[in-house]
Structures are given as structure tokens and as C-alpha cells.
Amino acid sequence: MVAVTLFLLAFVAGLPACLTKSWLSLNQRSIKATRHFLSIPGVDGCTEDGDVSLCQSLPALGDGVCSAVDLRRILATVQRQGWHGDKAQLIRSESPLGWLPVPALQPSKAKRGPPSNAWQEMHSQGVYMLDGFLSDMEADAIVAQVQTREPISSEVVQPVLPTCGFRRSTSWVFFGSQRQEDPFPHDLLDRMEGATHVSTKHYEPAQVVEYNPGDFFSDHYDTSACDHIGDHKLEELNGVKLRESLPCDDSTRRQGTLIVYLTDESSGTGGATYFPKLGVRVQPKKGRALFFRPTRPDGSTDPYMLHSAETLVKGRKFLLQQWMMHGTGW
Numbered sequence: 001m002v003a004v005t006l007f008l009l010a011f012v013a014g015l016p017a018c019l020t021k022s023w024l025s026l027n028q029r030s031i032k033a034t035r036h037f038l039s040i041p042g043v044d045g046c047t048e049d050g051d052v053s054l055c056q057s058l059p060a061l062g063d064g065v066c067s068a069v070d071l072r073r074i075l076a077t078v079q080r081q082g083w084h085g086d087k088a089q090l091i092r093s094e095s096p097l098g099w100l101p102v103p104a105l106q107p108s109k110a111k112r113g114p115p116s117n118a119w120q121e122m123h124s125q126g127v128y129m130l131d132g133f134l135s136d137m138e139a140d141a142i143v144a145q146v147q148t149r150e151p152i153s154s155e156v157v158q159p160v161l162p163t164c165g166f167r168r169s170t171s172w173v174f175f176g177s178q179r180q181e182d183p184f185p186h187d188l189l190d191r192m193e194g195a196t197h198v199s200t201k202h203y204e205p206a207q208v209v210e211y212n213p214g215d216f217f218s219d220h221y222d223t224s225a226c227d228h229i230g231d232h233k234l235e236e237l238n239g240v241k242l243r244e245s246l247p248c249d250d251s252t253r254r255q256g257t258l259i260v261y262l263t264d265e266s267s268g269t270g271g272a273t274y275f276p277k278l279g280v281r282v283q284p285k286k287g288r289a290l291f292f293r294p295t296r297p298d299g300s301t302d303p304y305m306l307h308s309a310e311t312l313v314k315g316r317k318f319l320l321q322q323w324m325m326h327g328t329g330w
């Protein structure tokens with residue numbers, strides 16, 4: 001009898017650990033199946049595993065992951081009546097563990113500099129801006145036409161990150177030669193290659209991203225295609241994508257991020273791209289390009305490139321984004 005009782009106690013005590021272990025080791029498809037065991041009381045759309053919460057379609061914050069304790073604190077502020085602050089800034093200050101483990105800030109080694117003299121240096125650590133990459137007419141055409149299509153992606157951050165990363169926005173993804181067809185200028189890829197000096201063979205699919213008031217994207221590095229497009233993302237995109245999976249190795253780490261703003265935001269209405277470690281804030285301006293290198297030539301994360309999309313206060317913000325991997329193969 002005593003032996004049976006001890007066995008039962010041991011079994012029950014071991015159960016949460018089993019669930020946790022399998023949750024962590026399973027792929028995204030299986031996570032869906034286990035989610036309901038672990039929901040966070042009082043927080044709709046979130047599930048909890050130990051200290052990590054995965055949230056999908058949380059009204060205040062969108063999709064993301066967080067420490068459960070930090071998440072509750074952040075939600076308490078965001079949901080407070082009359083609070084209209086910047087969610088990216090709040091998440092930054094309320095998640096003390098920061099975002100991802102990255103190498104400590106180093107005294108700057110030799111930087112690679114802007115791709116050409118056409119770029120304005122926003123910071124010597126490697127943030128560059130170029131106005132007029134697209135004309136107003138070209139930017140307007142993209143915004144007008146993209147809205148007639150169904151968005152095919154609203155990104156979900158990988159649930160393996162232990163600290164807070166949230167995003168609320170809408171995306172459309174454009175593969176291969178789609179970027180040379182309506183609504184894009186037919187020479188878009190040539191222009192991107194000419195401006196950044198990164199060959200198109202390294203390019204991931206491009207995205208158009210829309211932010212409405214309240215939308216934002218908290219601090220992140222753009223380090224790897226796998227940060228943004230996990231396995232389940234690829235499953236979702238299977239209908240329009242030729243390959244089944246991406247190796248999450250050095251080849252998919254990103255050597256470049258090119259953002260082209262498609263709308264204007266006058267200061268004071270939020271929606272800027274902000275680099276918190278550099279104190280650099282780039283305001284969206286129609287046709288303006290922003291370029292930086294999320295990782296160094298050896299593929300290691302450049303910690304200075306941490307950036308966020310500050311909460312949009314009013315109006316609408318659209319941008320076109322082209323990520324560039326170290327490897328090839330999309």
C-alpha cells in the first residue's frame with residue numbers, strides 16, 4: 001500500500017515536468033495541441049510554460065512571448081484606463097532580462113560604413129538613411145494596391161525566447177519576381193541591390209507591413225530568418241512558397257535589413273524606428289530608406305542593432321522591408 005501511494009505521489013509530482021519537457025521539445029504543430037493545458041488564468045490567448053508565456057492575438061499586445069511575471073506587469077499598465085504610452089518602451093523597461101542573450105557591447109571594431117556616399121549616417125555604429133529611394137507616387141501605389149489583397153502573414157514570434165517580445169501589425173509577403181510586378185517598380189530589386197551593395201541572391205521574400213494606431217513591434221535584432229519565420233510560419237506559407245523549411249544556421253543569419261517607408265509620420269504621432277542602444281530614432285517619411293546590418297561579417301549579432309517600431313499613435317504607417325541573409329537559397 002505504502003509503495004503504491006509513493007508511486008502515485010512520484011507520478012503526480014513528475015507530471016508538470018513531463019509536460020514542460022515535451023512542450024519545449026515539440027515542434028509548433030504539437031504546441032497547439034498542448035496549449036490548453038497551460039493557459040494563463042485571466043489572460044486570454046496566452047499559455048504558460050514555467051516562466052515563459054506564449055501569446056497569440058492578445059488584444060493589447062498582439063503575438064509574442066514573455067516571462068509570465070513581466071507579462072502581467074506590462075498588461076496591468078497597458079490596460080490601465082487612460083494609458084497611451086509607447087508599448088515598445090514599456091516592454092523594454094518592464095522586462096529586466098532584456099531580449100536575447102547577445103555578446104556584450106564591444107568598443108567598436110572597424111565598421112563597414114555605409115554602402116555608398118548616398119547614405120546619410122545616422123550613427124557611426126552603422127545606421128544609414130537615404131531619402132527618395134521610392135518616389136511618392138511609387139510608395140502610394142504600393143500602399144493602395146496592397147490593401148486590395150489579403151494579408152498572408154501576421155508574424156508570431158518563436159516561443160523559445162524567455163523574455164518579452166511582442167508585435168501587433170499586419171504583413172503581406174512577396175516572393176521572388178513578385179517584387180518586380182505590380183504594385184512594385186519593375187526595377188525594385190536592382191534598386192535595392194544598387195543601394196545596399198548586397199546581391200539579390202541573399203534576399204528573403206520582401207514584406208509590406210501596416211501599422212494602425214496602437215500597433216508596434218518591441219525590441220528585436222532581426223538577427224536571423226528563424227527569429228521571424230519559425231517552422232509553423234513556413235507551414236502557413238506553404239501554399240505560396242516553394243521550400244518546406246529553412247535551416248536555422250549561419251546561412252539564415254541576416255547581413256542586412258532594408259526598410260523603405262511608404263507613408264509619412266510627422267513627429268509626435270509615434271511609429272518611428274528606434275534603436276535604444278544608440279538613442280537613434282528614424283521617422284517614417286514616404287520613400288525614405290533605412291539600412292543597417294543586424295549581424296557582423298562572421299554572423300555574430302551586432303548588439304547595437306537592437307531596434308523597435310514605436311507605437312503608432314494616429315494615422316497609418318506602411319513600410320516595405322527586405323531582409324538579406326548571409327547565405328542564399330530562398
Ligand SMILES: O=C(O)CCC(=O)C(=O)O
Nearest residue numbers: 217222272273307308309
Ligand atoms: O516598423 C518599423 O519601424 C521597424 C520594423 C521592424 O523592425 C521589423 O519589422 O523587423
